[in-house]
Amino acid sequence: MSKRKNLLVSLLAVSSIGFAAETKPNIVFIYADDMGYGDVQCLNPEHGKIATPNMDQLAAEGMVFTDAHTSSSVCTPSRYGLMTGRYNWRSERQSGVLNGFGAPLIPTHRMTVASLLKAQEYNTAMIGKWHLGMNFTKNGKAQHQVDWKGPVSGGPYDLGFDYYYGISASLDMPPYIYIENDHFVGECTTIKAFKRKGPAQADFEAVNVLPDLAEKAVAYIHQQKDSQPFFTYIALPSPHTPIVPSPEWQGKSPLGQYGDYVMQTDSVIGEIIEAVDAAGLAENTLIIISSDNGCSKAAGIPALEAKGHYPSAQFRGSKADLWDGGHRVPFILRWPAGIKAGTQSDQTICLTDLMATCADLVGVKLPDTAGEDSVSFLPALSGKPIVSTRSGIIHHSISGHFAYRLGKWKLCLAKGSGGWTAPKEADASADAPEAQLYDLENDPGETTNLYASHPEVAERLLKQLEADVKRGRSTQGPVSENDVKQIKLWKSGK
Structure with missing residues (x-):
């Protein structure tokens, strides 16, 4: 970590802080799974008992947003909002999440953050958990009757990503097999259960997935060159269930396996940051770390709190809830060319805002049919007020x-x-x-x-x-349409 710190000191000495970078910035977005706001030690110094040195250092080297929210308090819908800049409930899915065999939620004609940046000549890659649905080639009517040699469509590879390597949904949802671009890596020839039972590739083990994805992410970053900007979306499967820290991380935290898994997640984040720095790309790379929703009750929240660790910090509730513990998430950024180290923003943002921010970064205007609920938070990176046409x-x-x-x-x-x-x-x-x-x-x-x-x-x-x-949108622009004719606002009460 000391080498990294010295590198950043040198970069900051020669960098002028501001939006106007000479070249378009690289963007690395790291999305943890079910990591609560209070799980990051620097965000919860009094009641955070898990060591997260890499995220803490990134915060010291960049900026923390204290009031950042996912569009939903569970994963499929929050990922929809992140990728499209549009609220999840405008889609056909009004509640719950998809499973690992679910059909695509994002139509291929809708702009995503990846397709936006690809059109601006970015190399684009996604590594990790998708959980927004894919089309599998079938050899029968049952959900699990899949032709493992057939193509996969409607996923990241068809939505703007030049390269994809990962899993279709959560680590506890079959099929338990990797997908690379538009094909499965091998075939599912057996049945396994990492909470849920289903088809699995013989060598696929949940405990290996986080290290495997870290290796892929690091390798991809080392392949990048200064001559072409890149966008990498790294969706980690942790610390979501199954809570499976690798053997070398087991017993590292006094809080038990959940603490171990968060510590390993932080270490993987550190590996990715180190890869950016070692490749000489740190100065003009915007690294963002966040989570898809709050901490899950599967972490054993009462037992954690009994040991002094509060995964939601001072906020009420946790994953799945309307209260802030369900959707107020860590949001930490580093960009030496555009962010002053050790800064903080208390402005309220939603993760749907990634799309408008990326458009702002590369100097393009979003079409009226994209990012209907997205507002650029770019001004906040230099301490300025966010200019928003969205009320709330x-x-x-x-x-x-x-x-x-x-x-x-x-x-x-x-x-x-x-x-x-x-x-x-x-x-x-x-x-x-x-x-x-x-x-x-x-x-x-x-x-x-x-x-x-x-x-x-x-x-x-x-x-x-x-x-x-x-209006079908919360930002200024022509009236749009939701994907369902009637959206029921009151599920209880009125």
């Missing part, structure tokens, strides 16, 4: 419950968490208010419901939410 940000839970965030106010159209944390909707008290309203500036833990005492605020946020849904 819409949150969404696993069950399809909605929330609206506008400034310090947050309106949840649910009686409970809208997810997995008690009280769940089915368990909420019969006399509970039909919705929740919180002042996050004074109550970041969402403990005091102001819905009854501030009806005018609740009504203002509800009207804005209704308008953003109806």
Whole structure:
């Protein structure tokens, strides 16, 4: 790590901070799976008990966003928002997630971050967990009856990525086999169960996947040249279930296997950063680290908290929930040519904003049919206010419950968490208010419901939410269409 630190000191000494890089910046986006805001030690210094030195150092060398949110509190929809710049619930999927055999959620005619950058002559690659659906060639009617020698379509390779290597969905979802570009790597000849039972390639073992993907990512970065910019989307399968730290990482954390797996995830992130630095690409490479949603209850949150570790930090809830613990995520950036080291932004952003930011970085305007819910956060990288035509940000839970965030106010159209944390909707008290309203500036833990005492605020946020849904977009531009005719805002209550 000391070599890396010395390199960055040298780079910062010769770099002028600002947006105008002489060449288009390389972009490396690392997406952890189910890693909570409080799992990164520097974001949760008092109640974070897992060592994350690589993410901590990246934060010291760059910028932290303290108020970044995924568009959903579960993985398939949050990945849809990231890739398209469009809210997930505008698609046909209104709740839940796909499985490993699911059909493509993103049509090939829709612009993605990858296709946007590819059109600007970027090399584009994705390594890791896709979980947005693919078409498998079938040799029968059953879901698992797949022709393992047949082509794969509708995935990353058809949505703007020049190269893809990874798995179709979560590490606990079959089929358990790697896919490279548009073909399977080998064939599924056996059955395995990493929580869920299904077809597997004989040599595929869950414990090897994180190291395998790290090796692929590092190799890809070392292949890049200064002469052509590149975009690499690295979607790690950890620390999502199955929680399978490699033998050399087992027992490293006093918190048990989950702590071990987060530490290994941080180490892999460090390997990727080291690859960028060793390749001499650090100065004009924007590295972003985030997570697809909050920490999962499968991590054993009560046991972690009993040992002093709070995966959601000071925020209420966790994965699947409308409360901030479900979708407020780590967001750490480093770009020596464009970001001053050791800085922080408290401006509210959504991960749908990656698309507009990338367009801003390369100096192109998004077409009206792309990035309908995307706002560039590029100004924030130099400490300036984000210029937005979007009023607020819409949150969404696993069950399809909605929330609206506008400034310090947050309106949840649910009686409970809208997810997995008690009280769940089915368990909420019969006399509970039909919705929740919180002042996050004074109550970041969402403990005091102001819905009854501030009806005018609740009504203002509800009207804005209704308008953003109806227009098919939340940013300025021509009215667009959602993929479903009617979107039900109130899943419980009204």
